[in-house]
Structures are given as C-alpha cells and as structure tokens.
Amino acid sequence: MNNSALVVLSGGQDSTTCLYWAIDKFGHENVSSLTFDYGQRHRIELTSAVEIAQVADVPNVILPIDTFAALGGDALTTEEIAVESALDTETGLPNTFVPGRNLIFLTFAAAFAYQRNIGHLVTGVAQTDYSGYPDCREETIHSLQTAIQNGMDAAIQIHTPLMHLSKKETVELADRLGALSAMAMTHTCYNGQRPPCGNCPACALRARGFAEAGVVDPLLL
Ligand code: ZN
Numbered sequence: 593m594n595n596s597a598l599v600v601l602s603g604g605q606d607s608t609t610c611l612y613w614a615i616d617k618f619g620h621e622n623v624s625s626l627t628f629d630y631g632q633r634h635r636i637e638l639t640s641a642v643e644i645a646q647v648a649d650v651p652n653v654i655l656p657i658d659t660f661a662a663l664g665g666d667a668l669t670t671e672e673i674a675v676e677s678a679l680d681t682e683t684g685l686p687n688t689f690v691p692g693r694n695l696i697f698l699t700f701a702a703a704f705a706y707q708r709n710i711g712h713l714v715t716g717v718a719q720t721d722y723s724g725y726p727d728c729r730e731e732t733i734h735s736l737q738t739a740i741q742n743g744m745d746a747a748i749q750i751h752t753p754l755m756h757l758s759k760k761e762t763v764e765l766a767d768r769l770g771a772l773s774a775m776a777m778t779h780t781c782y783n784g785q786r787p788p789c790g791n792c793p794a795c796a797l798r799a800r801g802f803a804e805a806g807v808v809d810p811l812l813l
Contacts, residue, residue, distance in 0.1 A: 606716030759801025
C-alpha cells in the first residue's frame with residue numbers, strides 16, 4: 593500500500609473539507625476521490641461531488657451501489673418517506689439513518705483502494721454535533737479498520753479528521769485549508785433544494801456552524 597489517499601466524497605461540506613485536508617496532508621498529486629451512487633433521492637449530491645472534485649482538481653469516480661432502496665425504511669433512498677426531525681421512539685435515531693451505509697461505503701472504498709494500492713481512506717464522519725448515527729462513531733470506524741485490515745490483509749488506514757470537531761470547528765478548518773470556494777458547490781439540504789430550504793435539520797446544523805464560526809456560507813452568496 594502506498595502513501596496516497598482516497599477521499600469518500602459525498603458532495604457535502606464535511607467530505608469536501610476532508611478532501612482539502614487530504615490534499616494538505618498527502619499532497620495534491622496523491623489524492624483521489626470516490627463518490628457512491630447509492631440510489632439517493634437527491635441526485636444533486638452526485639453533481640455536487642463531480643463539481644467539487646473539478647474545483648479541487650482531483651480525480652473522481654462514481655461507484656454505483658444501488659441496493660439501499662431495496663432494503664427500504666429510510667427517508668434518504670425511499671421516495672415515499674418524508675424526512676422527519678422527530679426521532680424514532682425505539683431507536684432514538686432520525687429516519688434519515690440508512691443502516692450500514694458508512695460500513696458499506698468504507699468497505700467498498702477499501703476494496704477500490706486495495707486494487708490501486710492506495711493506503712489511506714479519508715471520511716468525513718463525526719460523532720459530535722450529529723444525529724447520533726452509530727456508524728459515525730469512532731469506535732465503529734476503529735473496528736471497521738481492524739476488520740478491513742484483517743479481511744483484506746492490507747495496511748489500509750481510515751482517517752477521520754472531523755471526528756471530534758464541532759460544526760463550527762469544521763467550518764474554521766475548511767476556511768484554513770482554502771476549501772471555501774469548493775464549499776459553494778456542496779449540498780447539505782435533506783429536502784434536496786438548491787438554494788437550500790433553510791428549515792430541515794441538515795440546513796439548520798449547517799447554518800449554525802457557519803454562524804458560530806463567523807464565516808458567510810459561500811453556498812448562500
Ligand atoms: Zn434543507
């Protein structure tokens with residue numbers, strides 16, 4: 593495995609920040625990006641990812657894994673289910689939780705990296721400030737890294753630069769890394785609107801992060 597990095601690029605602000613983090617850490621020529629077409633209702637995410645990779649001038653591949661909608665039950669891949677801010681009374685999770693999504697993304701990303709001898713994966717998951725998605729927690733990612741290293745017999749490392757950052761700190765990091773111009777192309781809104789709806793939980797969280805950091809969201813300019 594070599595010292596290059598593959599960034600899981602969703603088209604959102606966190607993965608975009610991670611893309612610039614990886615460029616800073618591994619060098620521009622050693623970074624590429626991978627985007628999953630997982631049947632998300634908001635196809636705009638894919639357009640955003642392609643545009644962000646172009647602005648950052650890194651290669652991007654879109655990998656189709658269109659299986660989640662067939663599993664059913666989540667609001668991100670199922671047209672009939674509206675995004676709700678209320679939490680499920682049994683699981684304590686919002687209905688935007690897609691079970692196993694990050695586990696599957698990172699496992700496919702590792703397989704993609706393995707075939708290209710890429711030694712580092714970068715993902716924008718964070719356990720702070722979020723909806724409590726269990727597949728974003730540090731413990732989950734550590735376990736998955738161990739499983740990947742054992743299961744592929746390869747020294748692939750998973751980096752989570754945003755794991756312990758608040759949204760405010762993530763915006764500050766993006767600013768420091770020069771990621772704000774790409775941030776204008778990112779997509780966050782759970783309702784798939786551009787310009788963003790401003791009301792959904794994802795829009796609210798994003799707005800609060802920028803406000804607290806004292807930075808104007810380039811998406812709104
Ligand atoms: Zn929204």
